[in-house]
Amino acid sequence: IWKNNRGLNFRKLNSEWICQSSLFSCLFVHICTCVFLVILISLCIRLAAVGFLTVSSTVTMSAPFFLGKVIDTIYSTGTDIETMTASLTSLCIMLTGVFLCGGAANAARVYLMEVSGQQIIRNLRGSIFMSILRQEVAFFDKNRTGELINRLSADSAIVGRSITDNLSDGLRAVAQAVAGVSMMFYVSPSLASFVLLIVPPMAALAVIYGRYLRSISKRTQDALAQATQLAEERISNLRTVRAFGKELSEVNAYKQKADFVLSLAKKEAKMRAGFFGVTGLSGNLMILSVLYKGGLLMANHHMTVGELSSFLMYTFWVGISIAGLSSFYSELMKGFGAGARLWELLERKPEFPLDEGHVLPPEQLKGQLEFCNVSFAYPTRKEAHIFQNLNLLVPAGTIMAVVGPSGSGKSSLVSLLLRLYDPDSGLITIDGHDIRDLNPYWLRAHIGTVSQEPVLFSCSIRDNIAYGATDPDAVTTEDIYRAAKVANAFDFVQRFPKGFDTVVGEKGVLLSGRTLWWKSRFYSQISNPKILLLDEATSALDSENESLVQEALERLMEGRTVVIIAHRLSTIKNADTVAVLDQRQIAECGNPTELLSNREGQFRKLMEKQSHEKGKGAEFILEPYPQKE
Incomplete structure (x- = not known):
């Protein structure tokens, strides 16, 4: 037995190293077994990713301990070159194998988490898209299309990354931090207690930073959604923008939105720079503290150079892990900020379900439509009533034309019949059945x-x-x-x-x-369908094409209940009945010829008005209606 000038027993170290080698061999076998088991369950992506994470973290955090033993082995062999060479060769070969396993496990972890992340994003986008499409039409009156698209694309990607790639890195950082701190206490409890005094204030700083980041991230995503809405609206209506020569003004409007996003990003950058500057300084101070305190312990023969080296490496890894946790926490808060609106969309229930209600047998569907004391105002304009106590009957198999001044609510009748909106009061029935009791899918399939x-x-x-x-x-x-x-x-x-x-x-x-x-x-x-709704069916056609398609229109209406919303009176010549909308009610309803004979009636006045405007493009000629056979 021999000692160096500090009085350390190196034969004892060698015997301890033999014991550690046995433990190392067991650890190596255990790691190989874990890798094999992980491969067997690789079809379960998330579980496999966690398994590979465990393997890679185990390998990573075992490295400093064994590297410290390597250093002590070098010091213990002294001038015995052959012994040192043999020990180092066998040791490095084993460590190389372990590191290769760790690298492969880490690569597999990254791959599986990336695939899992894309699957989560796909499922999240699918769920959000389904939730959006299931909402009632009033929801889209209150929410802009561009904002919804931004939630569907950008926000879902941020949330997906925060709970996959970021979560994987965060779990790895947690595992390495816990293992590193545990090994630091194992190597030197007193030195570990001294060094880790810096952790509590850093944790408090991270919480404050995370709350701020979550708030500003939500504001940034909202601002980005507004910019996306502006771009989507202007691009989709580019012909209008081009016709009025508004390209430069629209570019300036978009730049203002983008500048606001940039200002929020600058605020986030300042906070991020300060936080990571402090964490970087704290990590360097930890290393300096280890060198100072560890040097004193070595001078008093309480630590070997290998133990100090191991401790330094563990400190380094803990510092990296803490930095990783800081990044993980900040990205997680960004994900929470972006996900706030996503959760609202996912959890929002439509005001009326899309696939619930009664389905009428085909033989019971005749097509009679009736409005009974219907009052209605659009959800976004509750103070402006469209209908008040409106009553209208459309017998099955007949053609009803609805006319009236612009803004009288003609197209709103179509929306109510399709149950895009529900009336504020009153009933809308099909063959005596309240449409609110019918399955909306079935209803729209037959209209x-x-x-x-x-x-x-x-x-x-x-x-x-x-x-x-x-x-x-x-x-x-x-x-x-x-x-x-x-x-x-x-x-x-x-x-x-x-x-x-x-x-x-x-x-x-x-x-x-x-x-x-x-x-x-x-x-x-x-x-x-059994019921046909024509909302100014020929408004997009000129006079020549309108006459060409009239035959097809008549063939299409055969044997069906038809409601024609007529903005131009020339489209109602085939109607059995005409209803005139005015002052939120049905002002007149009856046979076109009978209504025409009433010189003080609303229908007669509308016809005369269009007759006088014939030179300006009106196509209706004031003449008696032919009686339908």
Whole structure:
């Protein structure tokens, strides 16, 4: 037994090292076993990721301890080069194998967490999109489209990263910090107690910083959503912007929104810079404290150079872990800030469900519509009543034309019949059944709608036609051709180079107004509804095209209950009954010829007004209505 000049027993160290080597071998076998088990359960991505995290953290935090033993081995062998070489070679080979396992586990952890993160983002976006689409129409009156898109894209990505990649790094930092602190106390309790005095004030600072970051992150995401809303609205209406030459003013408006986002980002950057500056300084002070206090302990023979080296490395890893925890906490707070509105969207219940209620058997559906003492105001304008105690009956199988001055609420009738809104009071019934008791999906499947401004999706004409069917995937080519022929549009569509496979632009900008009109008819024809709502069906057409499609319109209305919302009186010549809306009620209702004969009636006055405006584009000619057979 021999001692160095500090009186340390190195043979004892060697015997301890042999014992540690046995423990190391057991640890190596245990790590290999863990890796094998993790591979077996790799199909369960999240569990596998946690397993690989455990392996990589174990390897990482065991390194300083064994490297300290390597240093002591070098000191203990003295001038015995052969013994030192043999010990170092075997030791380094084993450590290399362990480090390779740790590196592979870390790579697997990153890969699995990345895949898991993308799956979470996908599921989150799917849930948010479903929640958005299930909301009532009044929800979209109160919330801007651009903001919802920003929540769906940017916010969901931030939340996804904060609970996957960031969570993985945070868990690793926690594991390494706990293991590092434990090993620091194992190596030298007194030195560990001295060094870790800096942790409590740093934790308090991190809490304050996190609360501030969460608040400013929410404000930043709200500001970014407003900027996105402005950009989405202006780009989607670029033709209007271009027509009025407002490009520069719109650019300036967007820059103002972006500047506000930048100002919030600068505030966040200042706080982040101060926080990470303090944490970096604290880490350096910890290293300096270890060197100072550890040097004193070595001078008093209470520590070996290997133990001090191990302690230094553990201090270094704990410092890195604390910095990682700080970053994890800040990113987590950003995720909470971005996720606040997402949770609101996910948890928000629509005012009325979309797939609950009664379904009438086909033989019971006749198509009679009735409004009974209906009062209604839009949710965003409760003070402005559209209807008050409105009563209207549309017998099954008849054609009812609704006319009235602009803003009298004609299109609102369509919205109420489709149950896009519920009346404030009164009843709306179909064959005597309150539509609030009917399944909304079933209701809309049996009501064909042709809106005032037909909408096309950016896909093929074939896909756009099939969109109106209850099950678009079940629509055959023959069904599409039949719908096109009924609408007198088959030959027209076939003249396109790709026929029904022609891809239209966003909102159908690559097609003419007549094509948009025909496509709207396809919706109604392909779904074969019992009730048909035409909201100024020919407003998008000129006089020539209007006469060309009149035959198709008459064929489409055969055997159905039809409500025609007429903004131009020339569209009501086929109506059995005309209802005149005025002063939030039905002012007149009856046969067109009878109403025309009343010179003081509202219908007669509307007709005379359009007759006088004929030279300005009105197409209705004041003449007696032919009696329908």
